[in-house]
Every structure is written in C-alpha cells, then in structure tokens.
Amino acid sequence: MKIYDTKTAPTPRRVRIFLAEKGIEMEYVQVDIEKGENLSKHMRAKNPIGKVPILELDDGTCISESDAICTYFEALQPAPYLFGETALEKGQVMMWQRQVEFCLFMQIGMCFQHSTGYFKDRMTPVPEYGKEAGINAVKFLKVLERRLEQSEYIAGDKYSIADITAFCSIDFARVVDIKLGDEHPQLTRWYQQMRNRPSAKA
Template sequence: MKLHQGMGPNSYRVRIFLKEKAIDVPMVEVDFAKGEHKAPEFLKLNSLGQIPVLELDDRAIITESVAICRYFEETHPEPPLFGSDAVSRAKVEMWNRRAELVIFATIGNVALHSDAFFKDRLTQFPAFAETERRAVPKKWAWLDRELADGRPFLAGDDFSIADITAGVCGWLGDVFGMEIPASLENVKRWNERVRSRRSWNA
C-alpha cells in the first residue's frame, strides 16, 4: 500500500486523518512543479491527474480524499472520525459537505481563477475570483453563527473529518491571503482547538 500525495489541501486532509488514526502509510511525493501528475504512469492511477491516490497492495486504486479517508475508517474504525451511530454519522456527513460546499469551494474558486498554477487547467475569470474572495469572510461569519451554541467541534462533541476539512479551509485561506476574520470569536476558538491537535502538522 502507498499514498501518492503532495502539496495541496486534499493530500493534507488525508495526512491529518491518518495521523488522527495513528496509521503509517508509505507515501510517494508527487511533484506538481515537475509535472509528475501529468506523467503517463501517474495518469494510469488517476486519469484526472489529481492527488491524493491510494494504491492498495492488490493494485486497487482509490482516489478522492474523502473516499480514501472512508477506506481507512472502515479498516481502522477507532477513533471514529465519521461518527459512531446513525445520527452522528449523518451530522458528520452534513458538516463535511457544508465545509466543502460553502467554504472550501469559495476559497478554491479564488485560487482556481486567479493563480497562474491553474491557468492551463481551466478558463480563468479573474472577476469571479474577486467576487469569491469578497464572499469568504461572509462564509466564515456564517460558521461563526453556527458555532455560537458552544459545541467544541462542527458536528458536536467529537472531532471528525468535518473539522479536518474546515480546518484545512482555514489553512488554504492563509496561503491565498484570505485569513479568518479576527472578530469571529467562535470560529477563532474552534480553529485554535483544531490547530492545537498533534495531527495538524501532519
């Protein structure tokens, strides 16, 4: 088994997840600067040319960060990071999707439509990037209101993949100059709680 990964939020999500599970997986670094994600051999693993990619011992391939995390949740159920019963699993799914669709997608659109790294991947619309950039603080303000009930983590009392996703959103925002507004006390406390975990430096 080996994990093909590298720089970027999705690989980071999987590394944090593995650290929380105390799972050691051999890793293969994919260098985007050298175009290794476009190499014929890599495209055999993932035709989209994206990371991370989990290659199992039987040569089975799993792509997409959440799908990879689900595999490890099934094979290493403790500690549960996708919930432990029907209600908690549904809430984790809900909050992970919200983190992806509301915050991750907005920050990602800024990067996709403004950074030169992505200019060959899609037709960039700088005006759209700027619109999305202005929307980012509103997305965090929404989450701040949601966390006003005092719960420690997004889906409730327990840390989950939803916190990993949203935490990496904060990191990605830092990278592209879209820091979480300092006035959002509830998000600030939650973010500090996530970044204080040993897995954060995975």
C-alpha cells in the same frame, strides 16, 4: 500500500491529518503538481482526472478523492470515529462535511486557481470567478462562526472529518489573503484547538 501525495496542497493534507488521528502510518510518494507530474500517463492510469491524493493498495487497486480514501480507512479502523459513530452522528458529520467542502474548501480552491493563475498552463483562469469564490468563502466563515457558538466542534461535540476539512481550508485560505479576524472569536477558539492537536503537523 502507499499514497501519492503533495505536501503543499490542501487536499492531500486532509488525508494525512485523518490518518494521523487514527495512528495509521503510511508510505507517501511525493508528486510535483506544479510541474504537472500528476498529469503524466503513469499517474492518469491511477486516477484518470490526474488529481492527488491517490491511495494505491498492495494489489494495485487505486482509490482517489480524499473523502473516499478516508472512508476506506474509517471502515478498516473505525475508532476513533471521524465520520460519526451513531446513525445521527454519521448524518450530522456528513452534512457538515459536505457544506464545509462545497462552501469553504472548494470556494477557496477556486479563488486560488482563478485569482493567482497558478495553473494557467492547464486551465483558463477567470479572475471575476476567483473574486466571487473568495467572497463566498468569507460569507461561509460567518456560518461557521454561528455554528461554533453552539458546539465545540463543527459537527457537534466530537472532533470529526468536518473539522479536518475546515482546518485545512482556513490554513490554505491565507494564500488568497482570507484570514480569521476579530469578528470570528469562536472560529479563532476552535482554530487554536485544531492547531494544538498533534495531527495538525501531519
């Protein structure tokens, strides 16, 4: 099996970190999204919407979307549990994963796409939308700051996929000048923990 990947993009990085946490080695095939390689007929046959990452199994079956790929590997190799182990943990992890994805990861992505015009050859940037998305992302950092006053990790006392998504979000946010500051002591503490994990280099 192999994963079609783009090293500079935040979404594929989530999968790489997830697999590194589980100790799963993988063949990665690099796709140049700046040049639009992901939009080729060959790649759209693997994922009709032309996004990476894509997991291709040995029989040719393809699974796209980072959450779906991670879910597949969690089922294959549950430990360490990154989606939670008990019913309660699973519910809490997925709750925070969804909130981080919608309120931080996607907002930063929209801020990047609509503010920078990086993909203007294939979409119509709306600068006002990009600005608003950035504002929304900054607001959600306050939510995470309050959450991390109560727990070591975002979904509770165990590291999870919600931490991976938040970490990749905050790292990528620097390209649109959204950074942690003095008003984020708990997030800064948590972020340093994330950076110190070997998987952060994946």
